[in-house]
Amino acid sequence: MPKSQVRKxxxxxxxxDVRPAANANSKKPSPVWLPVSAVTLIVLGIGWLVVYYLSEQQYPVEAWRYWNLAVxxxxxxxxxxxxARWR
Structure with a gap:
């Protein structure tokens, strides 16, 4: 029996016109302040909530009541x- 041809x-x-440009992938890296400020906001947010709960809802701002949770x-x-903007 003859062998079949292999098609490449x-x-x-x-x-x-569809291929992405080579320069499109060379974006600038994020500035140093971006991750620093993000970590600072995370720590401040958690600290705000911990102080709010441990002070039995008297601190940081007693007049804001449950808006302290929103802060x-x-x-x-x-x-x-x-x-989300970090590269």
């Missing part, structure tokens, strides 16, 4: 927004 597939090369969690969410 052509190597796919995308068209030049603590807001600082942590802001740090996530900053970290």
């Amino acid at each position: 597939k052509k190597v796919y090369t995308p068209p030049t 603590g969690f807001g600082a942590m969410v802001a740090s996530l927004a900053i970290l």
Whole structure:
């Protein structure tokens, strides 16, 4: 019985108008302040919440009552927004 021919597939090369530019991947690295400020916001947010609970809701600002939770969690969410820009 004769042996069948092996077909070689052509190597796919995308068209030049679709191919990404070589310079598009060379983005600048993030500035040093970006991760530092994100970590600072995380620590401040957690610290705010810990002080709020351990002081039996008298500190950091007693008049804000449960808005102190929004401040603590807001600082942590802001740090996530900053970290989303980190390269």
